[in-house]
Amino acid sequence: MKSYLAVLRGSFMVGLVYRFGFLFSIAGNIIYMSITYFLWRSIYQNRETLRGLTFDQTYIYVALGSAVFILLKTYVDWQMSYEIREGTVATYLTKPIDLQFYELFMSLGFFLMSLGAITIPTILLLVFVFRIEIPLGLGLAIFPFSLILAYLLSFCFDYFIGLLCFYTESVWGLSITKEILVTVLSGALIPLPFFPDVIHKILLWLPFQAIYYTPLTMVAQPNLGWGTFLPMLAVQLFWVIALFTLTRLFYNQAIKVLRISGG
Amino acid sequence: MHSLKDYLRLYFIIETQYIKARMQYRADFIISSIGMFFSSLATLGIFWVILGSIPDLAGWSFMQLVFIYGFYMIAISPMQILFDHIWQIRFHVQQGTFLKYYFRPLNMMFYYMSEMFDIKGLTQLAAGIVILIYASIRLDLDWTLPRVALLLLTLFSASLVQISITVLAGCAAFWVLDAYPVLGLAWKLREFAPYPMNIFDGAFRFTFTFIIPLGFVAFYPSQLFLQPEDVSSLVYFSPLVGVGLFALTYWVWTKGVNSYTGTGS
Structure with missing residues (x-):
């Protein structure tokens, strides 16, 4: 455990180097939140509710979505593809550490970094500058737990793509395809109820929705009660365990094809 | 001084070699094309x-909106296909490899950008053309020869706007350490860019029209075809905006190139 914490600390320090980038990320978030404000305002026009959601609920959903977006991007796929290309992955394999946990703790350092430097400032701006009133309720209290599960899920997807790089040795196409699938199908950009009914129902059966739709709904509609939230958390937990196990099994296969030239 | 013909011939030679080299990684090309295809359709999915x-x-x-989207996809393709090397500029500047571009009797922007030809961008271009044709059939648009000429002219200018915005952003690498x-x-x-600009008001519409002229990438020029009887006078400036902005970009690029002193190693 101690060695994994050292990895976490290291990646946190690396993250600190990119302070200039944080300013731009926050600026990007502000612009994005403003644009989505205009977009959803013209979607709602004078309508009280759409698909059972009020404007405020939808806006909190999408704006918070953009604040946690950078948080839930682990970049593990890019990291691993770099390690494979450079051959440094070989040195990790010779050490008595588990690759999955190594990559997880590596990304946790960046997670903490962007939580402090991007997500929290963005949420503060949302509340104090954009004057968005986040309703208090049960959902808000469960949100942090749900977000952690969402992060672990997002990690599983990125780690899976990273393992696929053992085969393809290139990451751009895989990673972009994954990112689009995750952002669209998870309801990161549009709350799932806006999708056509059939698609909405199918999406609820897929793991993607547990990444964005679940935690964001908890904040946007915090008064749905335990009866709704408990099954949602259970589903998240189920997917985390399932995908953690599946990627571990896949690792045993993928490791057989890994070839490092030189080093 | 080289003529335009020389440059075209040179470009053809460079890119043939480049494509041959890329084609060694066929799987990567196919996966990347699929990725490109999905990612360029994401916003259209949101509209849907x-x-x-x-x-x-x-x-x-x-x-x-589909029409505007098709226009947008075609307009961003030249940036993707021809100017993709801008993404690498920070590495070259930081590591000093940018110096090599000073040592050929060629236009530096040409030489630098010619080092990459993004084949997967062709998927995006093709998808854009299909979408534009589909939307104009469904909208019953009347394509006369002058209107087709107008379309090509506006697409040319719109793609210059997109190229300029991105290359200008990339030029930041000459002055700050991390331009990413x-x-x-x-x-x-x-x-x-494919959003209707009239959803914005005040400062944002002003910004996207005059400061970061995203509106000229797709929305303003599309109005010429979608509602020709009710076009705001701004739209007629779109050809000028593209050329003017590119001239500005070229000027900034030249400034950056002249101020670059290498890394000393």
Whole structure:
């Protein structure tokens, strides 16, 4: 455990180097939140509710979505593809550490970094500058737990793509395809109820929705009660365990094809 | 001094070699093309979902948005295909490899950009053309020869706008250590080019019209074809905007190139 914490600390320090980038990320978030404000305002026009959601609920959903977006991007796929290309992955394999946990703790350092430097400032701006009133309720209290599960899920997807790089040795196409699938199908950009009914129902059966739709709904509609939230958390937990196990099994296969030239 | 013909011939020779080299990684090309295809259709998917709940977005029907989207996809393709090397500029500047571009009797921007020809961008271009044709059939648009010429002219200018915004952002590399966030922001903004500009008001519409003229990438020029009888006078400036902005970009690029002193190693 101690060695994994050292990895976490290291990646946190690396993250600190990119302070200039944080300013731009926050600026990007502000612009994005403003644009989505205009977009959803013209979607709602004078309508009280759409698909059972009020404007405020939808806006909190999408704006918070953009604040946690950078948080839930682990970049593990890019990291691993770099390690494979450079051959440094070989040195990790010779050490008595588990690759999955190594990559997880590596990304946790960046997670903490962007939580402090991007997500929290963005949420503060949302509340104090954009004057968005986040309703208090049960959902808000469960949100942090749900977000952690969402992060672990997002990690599983990125780690899976990273393992696929053992085969393809290139990451751009895989990673972009994954990112689009995750952002669209998870309801990161549009709350799932806006999708056509059939698609909405199918999406609820897929793991993607547990990444964005679940935690964001908890904040946007915090008064749905335990009866709704408990099954949602259970589903998240189920997917985390399932995908953690599946990627571990896949690792045993993928490791057989890994070839490092030189080093 | 080389003539335009020399440059075209040279470009052809360089890119043939480049494509041959890339084609060694065929799987990568296929996966990347698929990725490109999905990522360029994402915003269209959002429009489709939204317009399933409401009849129109700020007065624009779904099919009109599809037309604007097709226009947008074609307009961003030249940037993707021909100027993709801008993404690498920070590495070259930081590591000093940028110096090599000073040592050929060629236009430096040409030489630098010619080092990459993004084949997967062709998927995007093809998809854009299909979408534009589909939307104009569904909208019953009347294509006469002058209108086709107008389309080509506006597409040319719109693609210059997109190229300029991105290359300008990339030029930040000459002055700041890590230009990636600047480029990243320009890239993120690009996604909003196919949105109807009339959903914005005040400062934002002003910004996207005059400061970061995203509106000229797709929305303003598309109006010439979608509602020719009711076009704001701004639209007629779109050809000028493209050329003017590119001239500015070229000037900034030259400034950056002249101020670069290498890394000393």
